[in-house]
Amino acid sequence: MTDIVTFGEVLAEFMATRINQRLGEAGQFAGPYPGGAPAIFIDQAAKLGSTAALVSAVGDDDFGRMLVERLKADGVDTSSIATLADETTASAFVTYYDDGSRDFIFNIANGACARIAEAQFGPVLEGCKLFHVAGTALFSEHMIELARVAIGRVKAGGGRISFDPNVRKEMLDRPGVREALTGLLSSTDILLPSDDELNVLVEREAESEAVARAFELGVSEIVLKRGGDGCRYYDGSGMRELPGFEVEEVDPTGAGDSFGATFCTLRSQGMAAADALVYANAAGASAVSRQGAMEGTSTREQLDAFIASHS
Ligand code: ATP
Ligand code: MG
Numbered sequence: 001m002t003d004i005v006t007f008g009e010v011l012a013e014f015m016a017t018r019i020n021q022r023l024g025e026a027g028q029f030a031g032p033y034p035g036g037a038p039a040i041f042i043d044q045a046a047k048l049g050s051t052a053a054l055v056s057a058v059g060d061d062d063f064g065r066m067l068v069e070r071l072k073a074d075g076v077d078t079s080s081i082a083t084l085a086d087e088t089t090a091s092a093f094v095t096y097y098d099d100g101s102r103d104f105i106f107n108i109a110n111g112a113c114a115r116i117a118e119a120q121f122g123p124v125l126e127g128c129k130l131f132h133v134a135g136t137a138l139f140s141e142h143m144i145e146l147a148r149v150a151i152g153r154v155k156a157g158g159g160r161i162s163f164d165p166n167v168r169k170e171m172l173d174r175p176g177v178r179e180a181l182t183g184l185l186s187s188t189d190i191l192l193p194s195d196d197e198l199n200v201l202v203e204r205e206a207e208s209e210a211v212a213r214a215f216e217l218g219v220s221e222i223v224l225k226r227g228g229d230g231c232r233y234y235d236g237s238g239m240r241e242l243p244g245f246e247v248e249e250v251d252p253t254g255a256g257d258s259f260g261a262t263f264c265t266l267r268s269q270g271m272a273a274a275d276a277l278v279y280a281n282a283a284g285a286s287a288v289s290r291q292g293a294m295e296g297t298s299t300r301e302q303l304d305a306f307i308a309s310h311s
Helices: 037-047 062-073 141-156 177-185 197-202 207-217 255-268 273-288 300-309
Strands: 004-007 011-016 029-035 052-059 081-084 090-096 102-107 130-134 160-164 221-225 231-235 238-242
Touching: 004 037, 004 141, 004 255, 011 062, 029 037, 029 062, 029 090, 037 052, 037 062, 037 130, 037 255, 052 062, 062 081, 130 141, 130 255, 141 160, 141 177, 160 255, 177 197, 177 207, 197 207, 207 221, 221 255, 221 273, 231 273, 238 273, 255 273, 273 300
Parallel strands: 004 052, 004 130, 011 090, 052 081, 130 160
Antiparallel strands: 011 029, 090 102, 221 231, 231 238
């Protein structure tokens, strides 16, 4: 029995060491750092003491071995991560600009994790309390179909579904993607959008209308991630807003995944939403204070200490 399960990319990330270093120019990169939204999510879930498994695939290479070892060391069940002899572990290159924007080059759809097989979900979904879908993992029709199958199994077993849309407008213009994502919303219990992602997805300008539309589709909790401004939480009965913790932002990548995993994991452990939001806010703030997307995940003790020292 595994409490929390997700699927999708696990990757080796390389970061340009200089601000404003374009990805097309020669320069220095730091890495490989473990990354990939689903991998960060599941690492954070495991650190909070739930049984947590990632369904993914890596190549038979040093990146793949490093990633599996790291997840294992953090307590993740890695038995559903396949090692594929003829594939290469996914990777990503990122650079930051002084206006806060980022550029990425991803080797994901052409990496080992694009070859996840349905059979890998085998026993791991048995008794699953929460299945998380990271929008970044829905990069092909095959991956969307895997999500659909897994969601069906988890729902049938009484589990809940969380969804971090991570959508970009360009992605929604691809044939079938908007329909697939809207369909996914109607299976979602906890929705974790950031910025205007929900507005874009349900095609509503105002936040209140977008939220109402999501509830109409069947969502029961919405946590809007608002970067340094914290978060807003909606359930059927109202709205709650929390300011962000004051920290120095060193590396924003991965904050959303640490935040989402903390909220969903603590909710699935039975914590009230009001308390889970404080922990999630602390997890996001801790994540941005550290370099490397997965370096910012935290244990319950670390979050307690963070909250105590920032209140
Ligand atoms: P990602 O870059 O991983 O996709 P996201 O856009 O999904 O992130 P954000 O809103 O950037 O999500 O961050 C998630 C949460 O992390 C925020 O809701 C907030 O709680 C916390 N957080 C992010 N940035 C900061 C910051 N600069 N200071 C304090 N807390 C932050
Ligand atoms: Mg962000």
